[in-house]
Amino acid sequence: MGEVSMTAEQAVQAFLAWMTAERRASPLTIEAYQNDLARFMAFMSEHLGGLPDMAGLAKISLRDMRAWLAHEQTWAMSTTVRKTTPDRAARTRSRRVSAVRSFFRYLARRQGVENAAVSLLATPRTKKPLPRPLSxxxxxxxxxxxxxxxxxxxxxxxxxxxxxxxxxxxxxxxxxxxxxxxxxxxxxxxxxxxxxxxxxxxxxxxxxxxxxxxxxxxxxxxxxxxxxxxxxxxxxxxxxxxxxxxxxxxxxxxxxxxxxxxxxxxxxxSFATHLMEGGADLRVIQELLGHASLSTTQRYTLADEARLLDVWVRAHPRAQSGSKP
Structure with missing residues (x-):
């Protein structure tokens, strides 16, 4: 159990040191987590009327967590700072939630500071990009x-x-x-x-x-x-x-x-899509790609459906404008 007298800033630095030494996180990951946690602490300091100590970190509520996430969303969508797509902004918020969760897991395991609220915080949903095969x-x-x-x-x-x-x-x-x-x-x-x-x-x-x-x-x-x-x-x-x-x-x-x-x-x-266009079975493609789940391979079906729809619209008589049933 860690020292209760440790400050929040010291706890963050201890966590980052642990991530570096024990988890062997890359310098880019450490830099991102450091920035994410700094933003979290800055918000909580203003939201709670002062930077929380270790006991205060344990008392941060789910409502406080949601207020922080809402603040992040408002900031990301601001016309003065927004330089990316909504989905990329959601991925950034998702990473920040992951950083905060990892930090609080560290506090529970290494510093004896428990906070159940963070596990109840929903992760922002992001769209999985469809594959972009070559012709x-x-x-x-x-x-x-x-x-x-x-x-x-x-x-x-x-x-x-x-x-x-x-x-x-x-x-x-x-x-x-x-x-x-x-x-x-x-x-x-x-x-x-x-x-x-x-x-x-x-x-x-x-x-x-x-x-x-x-x-x-x-x-x-x-x-x-x-x-x-x-x-x-x-x-x-x-x-x-x-x-x-x-x-x-x-x-x-x-x-x-x-x-x-x-x-x-x-x-x-391209390998998967061109096989599918040639009539290969989806499960065969799954085996060739080494996908554990068929749902992963089915993303190629979605990518191909867009191409097939375009072909259908351009070539099928029923899709031509002015055609009658």
Missing amino acids: VPDAKAVPQDIGDVAHTEMARRRDAALFLLLYGCGLRISEALNLNVADLATMRGSGVLRITGKGNKERLVPVLPQVQQGLEGWLKHHPSPHAADPLFPGVRGKRLQAGVAQKAMREWRALAGLPDTATPHSLRH
């Missing part, structure tokens, strides 16, 4: 042309193979970059890759002959094709960082005139 020609063009922005021959061949794999197998960028040279041995014998996805869950992903040829072609130019080495290395031989691949995609999409939604992850969306 079939654009998706095919990525692995063919992305090497144009590379600075070395090795990087050109590596990026072509990497992005061919992302689109051809629907992998997450992290899944592709975690592959080693040895993983290609399994592919040669069986035509599948063993992928370790989220939660260390493994799945087998079939590899199209064209993708196999691309990977084998890259291996002939791999700077260190030893079994334990990463399949996609950086310039110093270590595992390629996702940020490097994302940067290559940013540079290429600027040359190709594609929108900002064209990212390495959009190739995974």
Whole structure:
């Protein structure tokens, strides 16, 4: 049980130190939480007529919490400060609620300060963005042309193979970059890759002959094709960082005139959408993507429905203006 005499400011600093040391939170997360908690404390100081001490933190009511959240919403929607969409503002408020909840959980576990009200505070609802797949020609063009922005021959061949794999197998960028040279041995014998996805869950992903040829072609130019080495290395031989691949995609999409939604992850969306357009079963796509829940895969259905509706409106006789039943 912690010291009751600790001030609220000291409690926040202790919490942030704990997040850094024990939870290994990133500097950006720590900075965001520090800002969120500073805003929370500033509001409560004005709302309650003074900065609460540790005992006061335990007495903050659900009504006080809701007043703070309403203040945040009013601030976010103010015409003088609003520089973002309503949904992005809701995501910011959701993060701030998460920061406050984490802080009060820390107080309960490490400082002996209990407050049940924070657990009753509703999290602002946010819309989940629909996937933005590329068209079939654009998706095919990525692995063919992305090497144009590379600075070395090795990087050109590596990026072509990497992005061919992302689109051809629907992998997450992290899944592709975690592959080693040895993983290609399994592919040669069986035509599948063993992928370790989220939660260390493994799945087998079939590899199209064209993708196999691309990977084998890259291996002939791999700077260190030893079994334990990463399949996609950086310039110093270590595992390629996702940020490097994302940067290559940013540079290429600027040359190709594609929108900002064209990212390495959009190739995974494209893989799923194009399979569905070709008649693939939703559960098959779920297995290939490694989704634990079918509802996650169904988001691709929603994305495709918008495209199908557009086709229907433009092509179906019943959708033409002036048509009669």
